[in-house]
Amino acid sequence: MPTDLSLDIRTLAFIATLSAVMQGVLLAILWRTAPRSAATLLWAGGGILLALGLVCLAFRYVLPDAVTIVLANVAIAGSHGLFLLGIERYCGRSYSFTCVAVVLAASLTAFVVFGLVAPDTALRVVAISLALSLFAGASGWWLWHRDQEVRSPIDRLMALMFTAHAAFHFFRGGYTLLLERDIGDFMAASSIHALAFIDIVALSFASGIGFAVMTISGLHRSLERELAARKRLFSILAHDLRAPFGGLVNLTDLIQVAFTKDCKDEVQDLAAKLSEEARVVLALLDDLLVWGHAEIKEGMPLAELLDLATVVDSAVASQSAKASEKDITIRNALAVTSAYGVRRHAEMILRNLISNALKFSRPGSQITITSSRQSGQVVVSVIDEGIGLVPAGAEASGGDTGSRRGTAGEGGAGLGLILCRELCRHDGQRVWLSENPGGGMTGSFTLYASAPDR
Known part of the structure; x- marks a missing residue:
């Protein structure tokens, strides 16, 4: 009887190997033919490592x-660790390399000790069962708790599959520890260990198909998002940028006329206006590049620890010329000096809020930049003493200045703030304008107070 069971387990091991190889090859082909997704590569590596x-x-x-x-x-x-890392990337989370490395290091130690130094088959089974249940349980957890806006039915099915896989191996470890400590020959052990190979076969087959569907679905969403972003970008280029460039052409024509009439003062004034308009167009193009990169790039951007003082200095420096022209002082009054976010996005949003505040501030007034912690977030605010949100009644959650003229006749269509709102939505944050009780308005946006689980 032990001989037959030994053959069964060995045969199941080879079947499981073939399933794992098929999974690895399928996902490797998908990774090679589709845009190079890190999640797909990790899943393919996990399948190959499982087969090994x-x-x-x-x-x-x-x-x-x-x-x-x-x-x-x-x-x-390790294969299950790679599955977990791939799922984290798929869900838009940052990698938990440290946790995976700790579990693998502990497993390696257990296998060396209970396999070579003081052989104990039961404790080896417990060690591998615990490692698999931890990795599979975490995989199921992150898939099940993925953002509901993008979570698909296949995500839920895969979450249930990994959870069942984790539960089986947790039971297997407990059963071995409590009821089967006398295992002598693993290849001729009880049926629960043969079931472990059947479980691996089922996991390899189902996860291979599931990961492939998830990869293709992700590719489909990526293509749809890229197409929508390109359409939006074309619309912006065709409409919102046409007016500023038209203004530049008109200014150059006026400069040519004034130059032929030898009107030096008029040429100087027009040249100054031309320089200002060119800076506005350049800033808008920079905003479009940042927004376009965020929209077209696959996956969520990863937040990093930001020194808010550095972000403020950069944004203020880009608006210093405009502030000098209107004799406006910009004061740094940050109470919280660090937060987590995407640096280029934070700089763009703050630059637009300062530009908006300068546009509607009275000459000789002051703009104050503050920060505070609110409900697990850091709120950065730009407070001005200008004309406020006119007309009255603009919504505090999304008040817009639109195409209103500034206090010095500055134009603009409010496109920068529209792009900022889309960036914040992309990052899971908010940006808004609100009326100040004492006059003027406040432009605010949020950042993470601590490293996000993404």
């Missing part, structure tokens, strides 16, 4: 114990 571990395990008593015990189990555990 199962091959080593199937050659028990043929190859050395260091291969069939240590390398085999570490490879199997």
